[in-house]
Amino acid sequence: MSGSVSPAIDCDVHCAPESYDALFPYLSEYWREYVEEAGIRLSALPYAYPPGAPTTASAQAHAQTGNPTPANYESLRERVLEPGKLRYAVLNCLSGFGTHRNGYFAAAIASAINDWLREEFLARDERLRASLIVSTISSEDAVAEIERVGDDPRFVQVLLPVRSEKPWGNPSRHPIFAAARERSLQVALHAWGRAGQAPTPSGFTTTYLEDYVANEAIAQAQVLSLVSEGVFNRFPDLKVVLTECGFAWLPPLLWRFDKDWRGVWREVPWLKRLPSEYVTEHIRATTAPAHLPDDPAAIRQLLEMLDAGALLTYASDYPHDHGDGVSALLGQLDDPARQAVMAGNAAALYGLEL
């Protein structure tokens, strides 16, 4: 890379408690007893990140003793902050992406995770920021949690799973966006979500390969929903960050979205501009995974269709490993675009000082 580049902002770094034990200090006696009585263990999301799958962790992360996903500040600092020379890292803890349907439990766990994040990580390093975890079962509970901890400036966005029972643009979900914006929080849609429901429009996947790429198709549907339902009309300051969902699929989707809107715009009269304009203004995406062609000329063609310097925010997605796409992408960007991707866009998104 030529020129001086300010230290990066890593917008998707994973951490997770080793077990419920780490969350017990933040759970009521009722929930501690529930966890013990029900014999449940904190999920490391084996359906999303199978322990032995090559995409779950890089060889380097696997080489660490114990869980490749950092469970405490020391391991995070050693494995991610120092090597990456990061200016900031945004922590995404997915341990709340449960399979269960108990709304009260979901709310309790979300609160516990947020408290754990604050004490274990955010209080210990000014470089750290985090996504605010909320119940995915109840919008009311999600709002309550945003109201509880959302004023803490170290939470920069509300984390939602990209997989949902209703698309995130659905009006029943708008109170979450309202609560987020009241506290200057953005929203992140992160790959995966509740396991055990079919991730495709036509049923269950049987291979991990399909399930893994399904996040991209689901993210596309969420983009359609957010725009079509007028989320960005109601919340003009909101940005939604597609996290670990890829991005190379975006240009063709927008070509079709714009074309179809021209035909049926009467159905969604609140949209005053092309759908692609809403996306350009309100949607961002993290760089990992970057599923790109081998041919650099094809990558350059893609970069003509997609304003990477405006859309993307850098993410290592530690410890996950999706191959070399991110470095291939960054190698094709000019300095201003690379600077924006590595730090500038995230700084603007989250109000961070470089």
Added chain:
Amino acid sequence: MSHVETRPADTAETGRAVTLVDCDVHAQATEAMLAEYLSSQTRRLLERYGRRTPRVTEWYPRARNAGMRADAWPGKPGHIWGSDPELTRAQLLDEFDVDFAVLEVLSGQDCYDDARLAAEWNRAINQWQLERWLEFDPRFRASIAVPHEYPDLAVNEIERCAADPRFVAVLLPASAAEPLGARKYWPIYEAATAHNRPIALHTGGYVDHRGAGYPSYYLEYHVGNGIVMQSQLAGMVAGGMFEAIPGVRVVLTECGVAWAAALRWALDSAWRLMREDLPDLGRSPSEQIREHVWFTTQPIEEPADAQHLIHVIGQAQLEDRLLFATDYPHWDFDSPRQALPRAMAPELRRAILCENALALYGLPRER
């Protein structure tokens, strides 16, 4: 079970070169039109109980002229859009000098029927196509409608129709009870392949939106048709059908084309990382797609810079895999005169407008 009579292949009576093949034309049968081909028991069943699944148009009303071209209403008693071969001939074949038009009859693809009804209904569709369309104008070709949730019955129907070369494809919906790459459906694909017919997977079918949940608007649903097909294609690759059925050919119909490049990149990227554990996938996903998959053009994506469309066609190696389609009589009909960008090279335009279809369907070069 009556077999469709073998007809002699069209010979070059006039000797004019074929220049335009429309690979997605909707003939729509009303229930009354199909009734004459149904048993009295099934007619009575339908009179009493009707079809048991809400139609897609109830889920997502087509917020633009009920989903059809405003001028395509025949105005004849008993007829609906697309039911009158005379009007289709005038508005499509004659108007645009279409040399061959491949019919895709979707009537009832979105309904989950019991085996008897499904078998009779699809047989009725095929008889209706034969008698009312194929016999009406030599430019029409048909797709064999099959009771896809009952593969053994579907194979029967393929066997019944296959002797007539004017049935050029086997039609399935893009959304079925199981993902279309599932082994359940392989006997259908094997039978089609044994009879040298490609499988046309047409946007539509049951309405189910897992993954992100049900969208609210037709706009989302309509754009989402491309997403549905991405999921289906990923499943077909991952499930191994292209490796297991070597000659199978699939035509992804009415789902757009431009998404294919990014999907191939994602699948290849993932396959490289995971291939050790996918022993049934000897070839990369992009190789499999290249070998086995075609796309109809409509609704063709129209980026502001037409060159971008041409780029993605190249990136996805689709030059010899794109098949022009109008989707007559739907509202988002693509005109042969306007749908392809002017920036497109003449050879590519010609390939899309007819050459690729001639090769795929074994159609004569002159008629």
